[in-house]
Amino acid sequence: MNLHVTINNDPKDFPCQPTDTLLDILRREGYSGVKVGCSNGDCGICAVLLNGRTVNSCVVLAAHCQNKTIETIEGLSAKDGTLHPLQKAFLDEGGAQCGFCTPGLILSAKELLDANPTPTDADVREALSGVICRCTGYVKPIAAVLTAASEMRNAAGAKS
């Protein structure tokens, strides 16, 4: 079958088997920011945004995503390389740590901030809880999300 999706604002068409997972397709097509973790839908490392909602791409069939919008970590920065405030905050706060779960954490945080620009510490913890960090350090990622939220609010305030 032919899979038509929009990935990071670019319309794409890929050949696809009905049994291919979204993770299979994204990795095969070069989106290496999507990491392979448990492959069982438990760890959240492979999270991507599907129509704006985080999903574990290892347990979602690619065919399910027909005509839908997908965002991976590669799509967050601007075309000129300017980092998204979340990416910048993860670097500044030391939240990236070993980096393996970082795409899942950042995309989970993006889902949160898109819906709630003024999250509490508890909101951030809840939003990140689907991604298991093997470095076991959640303090800095949480600080990074709160910092990014603050900077995004300031930027929005400066624009208006």
Next chain:
Amino acid sequence: MFANVQEYYHATSLRDALKKLGKNDGQIPVPVTGAFHLISSKLRAATCLVDISAVDLNYVKVEGRKLSIGGAATFQQIVVSKELNEALNGLLLKAAQAYSTRIQRNTTTLQDVLFGYATFFDLLTALLALDTQVTVQGKQKRIVPLASFFSKESRAILSNSEIAVDFSAKLPSGNAGASLQRVALTDGDAVAILNVVAILKMTGKKCSEARIAVGGGLPAPVRLTALEQELAAKPLDAALVESVSAKAADLIHPVSDIRGSAQYRKQICSVLVRRALAEAYQFAKGRSL
């Protein structure tokens, strides 16, 4: 999980989905909404997956006292529903949120839960306490109590060619309060060692209606109707709640597994029923027992 799947079909309407599911052309079609891991046992034999996520079944509505949840509505939709936040002091919202994390809830639907017969969900216990009716659409339409899917004697089954299109319940009127109590290995554990839901409707000092459901550590959630009858039409006080709760342990038949023994589950059942009744009373009356 998907060894035999040859076709993925995107249904454009309920009628289209049912036509494909009911086709007798040598294929084994099954309905899917996105939580593939919950229905893995059904997927092993499937040759065609009929995606119903674009069919109009992803609603969460409260109209007056009538609650309706579409079979393809995600648990996360329930969590963020403003209407459900206000109904029964957020019982269903809390029950949906008890399942795992947002990433999991973004794809989990009641259709997949019932089709995969994953009975541990706190949300099922809460819906059972609300006497939820399930509208099942196949070649024919049938409306069956959610309880009948958990019945030992004549269990209702959701077949491959059917879709649980709607879950409806009547919310209690007047001074009603509800409580979900759960014990799990960790706060974030999707599967509770045991969960208990109590709903109390108070008329003056008397409990005019009580509902108690227990799930999580049982083969399927159950209602404790004997206890509900003991509470009904009586003035509620701490002594009555204590004596009724003590009997809860003997009314359930829990499993022993990695999360806890059957004996432990029986013991905490009485504790959780007592706490649930006390909290439900507090929500209904605005003061503690």
